[in-house]
Structures are given as structure tokens and as C-alpha cells.
Amino acid sequence: MTAAASRSEALAxxxxxxxxxxxxxxxxxxxxxxxxxxxxxxxxxVAAVFEGVKAYLAADGRRLLVFRLEDHLRRLYDSARICRLALPYDLDTLRGAVCGLLTANGYRQDAYLRPWAFPQGVIREQMVPAGTICEVLVDSWPFRSLLEAGGGCRAAVSSWQRISEAAMPPRVKAFSNYHNGRLALMEARENGHDWPIMLNERAKVSEGAGACLALVRDGEVVTPSLTSGVLPGITRDTVLTLLRDLGVRVREREVDRSELYLADELFFMGTAWEILPVTAVDGLTVGDGVPGPLSRRLAAAYTDLVRGRDGRHRHWLTEVPLP
Structure with missing residues (x-):
């Protein structure tokens, strides 16, 4: 089984x-x-909003480290606000819910958490009314990190256009928005690729089906700006911070499709995907056709961060002692 297939199977x-x-x-x-x-x-x-959060087993084996929990919960509230939903719990309550759930389920391994909110009760009105009170849930399950697995994936530019701010705001992490990426993913798989890359209404590069994207050219990392139809990714922000820690030049700007074909390296980045190198796009080999040196350095730096070995961004880690 290829690394891309292993990652797809793990996600599925x-x-x-x-x-x-x-x-x-x-x-x-x-x-x-x-x-x-x-x-x-x-x-x-239709109106449900959610977050995906990961808790990693610390390198010392004694703690779970919930990665950027505060940022994920704040984005959940931002999504609810834009969708005009009322969440009846404050941040402290949801923070405690996440940590308490990890303890209650007795996890001693990496765990994925999904806080989500949907309108309470039976909704008959197709257009869910503004201000509807929500139920809030936090679900969890074990996952297997593929940061150290190596390998990459084959990507293709989709014929499906990324949703726009004028239609369905991409900065909202809502279940309904993900149908856009689902269509693109099915098309990519039908055509023999692993993952899609979507363009926005201006024919500029946007993101994948649930992950942001960056390219490397001449030692510089370029990623589509937040006004390119991307979700303001927490992993994206993490990666840009790590790149600056490594002394790598970073630019956020509009990206043309043809730039993908000239990239030395290309990679997806997202909570579920972590850092996933792209080794081919539209049938053209990226670089040498294997994960490039910067992608590998990033994966190692990300691993050290989420496992608690790198203390430079300790404020991003919420510790939960193992039971």
C-alpha cells in the first residue's frame, strides 16, 4: 500500500x-x-458548525497534549456567529468538556476530538432561523498520526470551483461547506488522483478538500492569502510560524495555477492531514517526485511541537495527564 493510500485509509x-x-x-x-x-x-x-482537534501523546508518554484547543474553540464560536447560531456554553465550559472527555475515555494514545453544534430539537423550517439555540457535542476517537510515515500524494486541479465569500463564506467551518470539497474529491478519485486542488472564482489557487496548500520555489514558501477562499487554517498558521522559526521566507498572496507546475515542493496542511507532500499535480512530477527536504523538515518540526519536545510554543498545548 502506498503512503498516500495509507493516509487516505487512515482518514476514511x-x-x-x-x-x-x-x-x-x-x-x-x-x-x-x-x-x-x-x-x-x-x-x-444545514447550519451545523464544527471543529477538528487533535490530542497527541507526549514524547514522555505521561500526558496527552491537545493542540491549539483555544484557537479551535474560538473558531467554533466565530463560525456560529457568522451562521447566527446561539451556543449556550462559554469557552471555559467547552475547554473543560474536551479535557474531561479525554480523561473519561481513558485514552493513552493520539485522539481526535470533534466539538460541534447543531440546532436543538426538530427543525421544520428549511432556513434555520437566526438565533436558534444549539446542542453542543464533543465526540472523540483514536487516530494514527502519519507525520513520520513519509510518502506523498497525487493531486489534480478540480473542475469544481471553491465556494466564495459572496456565496458561502469559506471562513465558516460548517458541514454544509464541505460538500464543495467532497465533489472535488470524488472527481479526483474518479480520475485516478488522490486529492483535489480547487481554484476560486478568480481562477486563483485556493485550497484542497479540507486542507490548505503551500508551494516551495527557490527557497521561498508561498501560500494563497486568506482572501483566496481558504478556511483560516490553524495548521496553516502553525506551519507558517514554524517556517519562520526555521528562517524560511514566507509569502501569502494570490497563486496562479501554473505556479503549481513549477514548484520545487508542494504540500497540503490541515488538522486531519497534518503535513501531506504532493508528489505530482495534474500528472506532472513535483520536484524529484518524493517529499522534498523542506517538507521533511516541517514534518519533523511539527512532530516535535505536538509531542512536547519543542518548548517554543508551549502555550499551544493543553496538558491532560494520563489516567
């Missing part, structure tokens, strides 16, 4: 494990008993 199967507990509306609830009526699904999902 990530949600199959059953934990003992999830957090729902203020208390821990047995995972198997967390139910809603079938009529609560559908219209309520």
Missing part, C-alpha cells in the same frame, strides 16, 4: 472506533445512548 476509517463517552449539552453521555430523532437530522445539519 478515523471515525469508526466507539469510545465509551461523549460530551453532550453539559454532561458526559454514554456513546451508544446519544440519540436524536430522525426528524432532527436534515434541516438542522
Amino acid at each position: 476509517s478515523a471515525g469508526t472506533a466507539e469510545p465509551e463517552w461523549l460530551w453532550r449539552s453539559g454532561s458526559l453521555v454514554p456513546w451508544r445512548e446519544a440519540r436524536v430523532h430522525v426528524n432532527a437530522v436534515g434541516h438542522a445539519s
Whole structure:
């Protein structure tokens, strides 16, 4: 199995494990008993917002380190605000919910967490009313980090256009927005590629199906600006910070499609994807056709950061002692 296939399989199967507990509306609830009526699904999902957060087992094996929890929760509230949803819990409550859930489920390995909010009860109105009170849940499952697995993926520029600020604001992390990337992903797979790259309404490079993108050319890293139709990625921000720590020049600007074909290196970056090198785009080999030196340095630096070996950004780590 190729590294790209392994990563795809890991992402596809990530949600199959059953934990003992999830957090729902203020208390821990047995995972198997967390139910809603079938009529609560559908219209309520149109407005649902969510986050993906990772907790990594520390290098010392004694703690879980939740990565950038505060930033993820703040973005959840930002998404809810733009969607005009009312979240009935404050940041401290949700922070405690995430840490308490990790402890309750007894994780002693890397764990993925998904805080999410959807309109409470049965929603009959297709256009969910502004100010609707939400249920808030935090779900979790084990995952396998592929930061040290090596390998890369084949990407293709999609015929599907990335959603725009004028239509469905890309800065909102809403389930409905992800259908855009889903269409692009299915097209890429049908045509023999691993992942899509989407262009925006100005035919400039935007992002992948759930991950931001950066290219390396002549020792400089270039990534599409936040006004290019990208989600303001927390991993993106992390990577740009790490690059500056490494003394690498970084530019955020509009990126032309043809620049992808001339890149020395190319990589996706996102919470689920971590750092995923692209070894071919539209059938053209990127660099030498293997993960490049900067991508490998970044993966190593990211690993050291999330495992607690690099203390320069310790404020990004929320410690949860192992049970």
C-alpha cells in the first residue's frame, strides 16, 4: 500500500472506533445512548458548525497534549456567529468538556476530538432561523498520526470551483461547506488522483478538500492569502510560524495555477492531514517526485511541537495527564 493510500485509509476509517463517552449539552453521555430523532437530522445539519482537534501523546508518554484547543474553540464560536447560531456554553465550559472527555475515555494514545453544534430539537423550517439555540457535542476517537510515515500524494486541479465569500463564506467551518470539497474529491478519485486542488472564482489557487496548500520555489514558501477562499487554517498558521522559526521566507498572496507546475515542493496542511507532500499535480512530477527536504523538515518540526519536545510554543498545548 502506498503512503498516500495509507493516509487516505487512515482518514476514511478515523471515525469508526466507539469510545465509551461523549460530551453532550453539559454532561458526559454514554456513546451508544446519544440519540436524536430522525426528524432532527436534515434541516438542522444545514447550519451545523464544527471543529477538528487533535490530542497527541507526549514524547514522555505521561500526558496527552491537545493542540491549539483555544484557537479551535474560538473558531467554533466565530463560525456560529457568522451562521447566527446561539451556543449556550462559554469557552471555559467547552475547554473543560474536551479535557474531561479525554480523561473519561481513558485514552493513552493520539485522539481526535470533534466539538460541534447543531440546532436543538426538530427543525421544520428549511432556513434555520437566526438565533436558534444549539446542542453542543464533543465526540472523540483514536487516530494514527502519519507525520513520520513519509510518502506523498497525487493531486489534480478540480473542475469544481471553491465556494466564495459572496456565496458561502469559506471562513465558516460548517458541514454544509464541505460538500464543495467532497465533489472535488470524488472527481479526483474518479480520475485516478488522490486529492483535489480547487481554484476560486478568480481562477486563483485556493485550497484542497479540507486542507490548505503551500508551494516551495527557490527557497521561498508561498501560500494563497486568506482572501483566496481558504478556511483560516490553524495548521496553516502553525506551519507558517514554524517556517519562520526555521528562517524560511514566507509569502501569502494570490497563486496562479501554473505556479503549481513549477514548484520545487508542494504540500497540503490541515488538522486531519497534518503535513501531506504532493508528489505530482495534474500528472506532472513535483520536484524529484518524493517529499522534498523542506517538507521533511516541517514534518519533523511539527512532530516535535505536538509531542512536547519543542518548548517554543508551549502555550499551544493543553496538558491532560494520563489516567
